[in-house]
Amino acid sequence: MRQAAVETGVALAGAILSVFGLVHALGFTRDSAYLPTVVMGFLTLLLVVWAVRSALALRHEGGESMRFSPGHVRRFFTLLATSIVMIVAAPRLGFATTFLLFVPLSGMLLGYRRGKWLVVTAIIFSLLIYVIFQVVLDRPLPPEMALRLFTGI
């Protein structure tokens, strides 16, 4: 896909959002509205200029293109999806326990095939996280399910 086409789309979408932001900022009280109004107005203007320039660049042949191979796209969304699942699970299972599952699972889904290293890395990393955050820094984090399973506490 051509870079200019993506930029035109992003700039136009951004400009529309920015106009909404400008209207929202105009609703603030006088002293609080001054800077937001100026900034949102300027941002809208910049985005419109960017959109016009990108659209003009579309008329010329050649130019830069954005290439994403299917593998790139798959790995990007895989990591994003597993990260979202990890964030949802962490408060329920505990961070170290979640990482014990998240690191090898993500690595495997992304295409890393050395099973032994996946497991060893996940165990060492989770242990380090537990020691640093719970023992050394003493941060109040959610209870660890793995610890409950192994120790019954």
Add this chain to the structure above:
Amino acid sequence: MWDSILSALPLLFSPAVLLAMAGGTTIGVLIGALPGLSATMGIAVLIPLTFTMDPLVALGMMAGIYNGAMYGGAIPAILLRIPGTPAGIATVFDGHPMAKKGQGLEAMKIALTSSAIGGSVSALALLFLSPPLAAMALKFGPVEVFWLAIFGLAAISVLLSDAPIKGLISACLGLVIGMVGIDSMTGNERFTFNVMDLMGGIDILVLLTGLYAIPPALTLAQEAMLLSRNSIGSGGRTRSGIGWRRLVPTWCRASVIGVIVGIIPGTGGNIAAMLSWNEARRVAKDKSRFGKGAPEGVAAAECANNADNAASLIPALTLGIPGSSVSAVILGGLLVHGMLPGPDLFTRSAPVTYGFILAMLVTSIMLFVIGRLGARLFINVMYMPPLLLAPIIIALTTIGVYAINNSLFDVWLMLAFGVMGWGMERLKIPLAPAVLAVILGPVAESNLRRAMLIGRHEVSYLFSSTIAIVMVTIIVLTVLVPVIRRLLTHYRGRPSKLAMASDPERARQRFEP
């Protein structure tokens, strides 16, 4: 000043701080050696972890990471022709040809020594230039501080990108993010959309971690670059003998260039290294050696990019104006530990501030020792599989951000900023102006309001002092830089050195053999 330095020394040489500096330097070299990861990312990931630490322990670690990563970037630049950090681009020109000739280990030794020298000179510049500049900042009133903040924003927005419009869009985005929450002067809500978690504003750490730690992780996973042992090699064993004395003039020139470039907001290690490499080539008797494995080329590039390090903190520490993304992140680290940049840093928090400045010096020296002892380990780190590294970075940032306020909302916000940052990088929109705007926006707004109150809402009051007029002139000139650049390119038929320095790809195409 000397009293403050003396009072900082016992703190600096306490076991915890020494350990933090050594650990930070080692981590920094490892981060720099991994292509795709940078000092900014390393410090951004680390800040949440240092939240509960003693300020000097945390700052010592940051100093180590900063100096270490800048050298670490030279390792893949020399051995693989892939700069580990953007500042390593000029190291490729002569470092990799040296490796191809079997002089990889020698090139690494030159890079290490040059980095240590550049870093030390830079730290001394920070030590001696900061206090007078901070004293000068005491004369600044709300008008001058307002224009200073605008200058910082304009410089980084315009100079950092080839397309200034994108830099300005990034700055505006940052200003909007900085305005989210309750207005501290009027108590009114701005851009909160009745979301309770947004009332207190967006934590700078959440933004920093999201923008600087998540995009490299996503890119690592996406590109899944795997290196084989054959592609790296051992660095070669040919020993032609390094003429160290021959490199002294190069180090002197490179250190001066690095320090000057570092002080100018909106520039960075890559520009310092490019200019220094170019200067070394210009003064050389035999210019044809450059680009084919000249030791001076490696020394010039590495010395300058490390000489930029501490110098780039001068405007950040004294005036509160970070000139680069990494100094913005370090500024975030200072804020987390309750240290407000500006003259107060050199009076109220003097022991910790001087301790941090000395830590920049000590870690530069430590870098030399650690680099020599751990050379083989640092080469081996390049085998680290990115597909495993990417989820680890995400996990580390997640728990780090959660631990700041025990807020899951912050974690979601960080992920959202991360995806936004990844998109911005793809669209070549620089991230640094957004981060700077979040820091400088509130400074500019509060001082503008104060100035308007003092000036009874007369706009002319903003131009009432000589310093203000000088600053406005500098801002106008800074904004005109892209126009001047374009005109120069048009008349010369080729891009200027500065334009090439800020665009590594263009520089590589022109200079690489």
